[in-house]
Amino acid sequence: MPFTDIIGHSVPITWLRHAIQSQHLAHAYLFVGDEAIGKRMTAMQFIQAMNCENTMLNSRPDACGQCRTCQQITTSIHPDILFIQPDEGQTQHPQIKIERVREIEHHVIYKPLIGLRKICLIDQADRLTIGAANALLKTLEEPPDHCLFILISSRPIALLPTLKSRCLLVRFSSPSQEDVTQHLLDRDKLTESDARFISFVTNGRIGEALTLDLKTVKAKQKEFFTLLFEPSDHSLTNRFAAAEALSKSGQIPEGILWLWAGLRDLLLVATQAPPTLILNQERLAKLQELADCLTLHQILNLLDELYQLELGQQRNLNMQVGFEQFFIHLRETIPVPSR
Ligand SMILES: [Zn+2]
Helix, strand or coil: CCHHHCCCCHHHHHHHHHHHHHCCCCCEEEEECCCCCCHHHHHHHHHHHHHCCCCCCCCCCCCCCCCHHHHHHHCCCCCCEEEECCECCCCCCCEECHHHHHHHHHHHHCCCCCCCCEEEEECCHHHECHHHHHHHHHHHHCCCCCEEEEEEECCHHHCCHHHHHCCEEEECCCCCHHHHHHHHHHHCCCCHHHHHHHHHHHCCCHHHHHHCCHHHHHHHHHHHHHHHHCCCCCCHHHHHHHHHHHHCCCCHHHHHHHHHHHHHHHHHHHCCCCHHHCCCHHHHHHHHHHHHHCCHHHHHHHHHHHHHHHHHHHCCCCHHHHHHHHHHHHHHHCCCCCC
């Protein structure tokens, strides 16, 4: 797979390609950025481009993805490349233990067998135990000339500062929702609204976007739309029960996001935005009906209240009370259908 197949990240990719082309490669790189946005994929591509039998160094270095070396890298059997990731085991918090670092030490001590360098990719490097991180630091302080390390982390704050200082930092930012939407449209047989929906829900986390179960997430979307605009029972008791359930669900940020998605659509319909931007495509009629009897001010007030709830959560607000206030306000704002 060539670099051009990676969504976004044009800045780090240009930079890495330039490093290969000019043969100015560092001994250690640290790739940082949010989870599931393509850091590992770029690292794999970087490794392939460095080793590919068909790489043309005088043009733009890239991997063919087809040669024997590229295949060996894809299937993790290339003898010069070691892939390390946390030991899933039985624990809730998988770690990279010192034994794995010993494996790294053993790997890098010998000269490469096929390629020009011994490469070690450490995914979720922030999961190194303190002992393991200190042992790795020793290797990084005096790395053999023929080796190259790539550490990947979405929580660089949890990395040993001395370890970080030994690496060249490469920052990754999330691809735009537009880029993710376009990629999904090119790759899968999705409708534009579904592709847009997936990129909104995953917020540029391409790894998640590609594996998301559309059916499950759509059910969740419908559930929250109903909760917002079409509850079976408009009584205060019912609304309080919803507030309690949400605050105790253990998925408060997700709940706020879904409530946000419904109100966002209402605002878009009320401001006559292009229909393709609406996430609740199946519920356009209901959104239009609501938009016809609410003012923009009322919708913005509800959105603002959700925003305050989100901030409140970060400040340890009593979320049950917060959701109760939101639902009371919602009940006062949204007209109850006459029977
Ligand atoms: Zn190749």
